[in-house]
Amino acid sequence: MATLPVYELANMDGVRVSSPQDEGALICFIKEDCPTCKEVMPVLDAFFAQYGEHMPVQVIGQTQEGNSALATAFSPAFSILDDSALQVSFAADIETVPTLLHTDANGNELTRLVGFVKDEWQTMASELDALTGQQSISLNWSGLPDWRPGCGSLSVDPANEPRLRAMAEGSPIRARRIDVGSQDDEFEFMFDQGFSDGLPLVPPTPERVMAMLAGTSRDAQEVLGEMAPNMGVVTVEKVAINSVMAGCKPEYLPVVLAATEAILTDDYNIHGVMATTMGASPVIVVNGPIRHRIGMNMGLGSLGQGNRANLTIGRALRLVVRNVGGAKPGETERSTLGNPMKLTMCFAEWEERNPWSPLHVERGFSKDESVVTVFTMSSGPTLIVDQDSRSASQLAGTLGQGLQAVMSPKAYGATDCLLVVVPEHVDTLMRDNYSKADLRQRIQEVSAQPLRELVADAKSGTGIKPEMAAQMDEATLNKLVSKFRSDDDIHIVVAGSEAGKFSGAFHGWVTGSVGSIPVSRKIEH
């Protein structure tokens, strides 16, 4: 049984009136622009005259101007209570006006009449007459329509409902509320608080966060993990707040949540990725049906600007790291140069243009699952230009030569890469039916170097120390070393427009257990 909320509302004279306590009551919710509410105003006035001395009879209106207009038009003996904040209407679960409630001494609803059905109102009047020991109410019932539908309550209007839900008791929101002074500019305030990555943020108002949380069926207080370096507790709600600030739509939230879970793993090691002076940052690749559902870009310019989903999902993840984890440049984030990808880097794979298995299928998911994969880059996307090769082995050779420079030309077996193959390059590779395995093998073959070529010399002091090389025999020095420790360290996706023979490579950071290992997570609604 529903219970009347406890409230205190101002009447037309500004006097605060409390909700009925310890006695039965009659409460009616109305709004001025509803014809049915106007129709029942004389009935409510008669009810007030008949029962007002025996029990509280309160009429609650939903706009201040409307209440005044009704008072002027009908001159009722009661003073309409002001619920323009709509909090009482919302808490009482009013969907339609008029709604007439009869409650008992404990505030429990005995009767709820929605709209105007004459028979129902008449029955209630008879019951109240009996209850108060009076003769039948004096009312010209025959002059009233048999039935009139009510109108929508303002408390369920989409313009108000998220805000009311956020403010209501039992709201899923638990985050600290910060009141920005009325003289303060909220955008400047958020910069001053250190919430920003350097660009303006969307203010995370309770109503916006409520709307964002509608993007997931997960509980707002579900804990995803603890984010380094501060080991801040990451909840769905905190991710939603940062997603609002980043400019996400609610339907992007499941992607941000999955990406957050991915970077919270020990394998991914977000602490090291943020702290390193090398300037590493996450790259998010999205696979599966959600790419189309949320309108991600996987074609022309997909690694660049212009698509809201791509840009804001990547930004939201970085804001979670900054605000919940506490990784800030100059503090535990120590990148020597930094890079613009630290603001955001997220794109979708063009699976339909990919003749091979898409990334998520290679990593153990089914094609119809939506999956996010997070890779750590230290630089890129670096273009590898090849407009001339006509055979797969030539083109793959160029890609191998380009990838030889990852980290530095003498850094071997140290890192991984994410190669973004463009459609025109895909076509050249497929002319000779190259598989992904062929491509990886060719990259390794072309970039392999004998150990002696990796020894530090006059041209570059990086590489194997000469004194170590001096200890090696000829056979060892002639041994070929692969650029990547394993073919699996070459991650391959397809994206980009139909025109242009420039594939892109994200250079990895330190890979393996001391660095960062790419992590994939299924995107759950």
Place this chain on the structure above:
Amino acid sequence: MTTILDPTDERVPVTRQLSPRSASVSGRVALLDISKPRGNVLLDQLEQVLAAQLPGVTLTRYKKPTFSKPAPAALREEIQRDNDFVIEALAD
């Protein structure tokens, strides 16, 4: 007035205080290698100097598995439990 929700982990800002500094070194001293290259070289030298100058001090070497991640909780607890001082070597 606009109300916004706090996007941070909401920990109360605390200014970190340095532990009181002792005028002399005695008791147990931990030498922590964070696994950065040549950190061990620095600690080797330091250990020799300290052993010669402070014969009464017990020196114990510790090592983080990798510099890139926070020290495991068990290691942090062990160092705290068994030592009065920590010297941590950052190197490259």
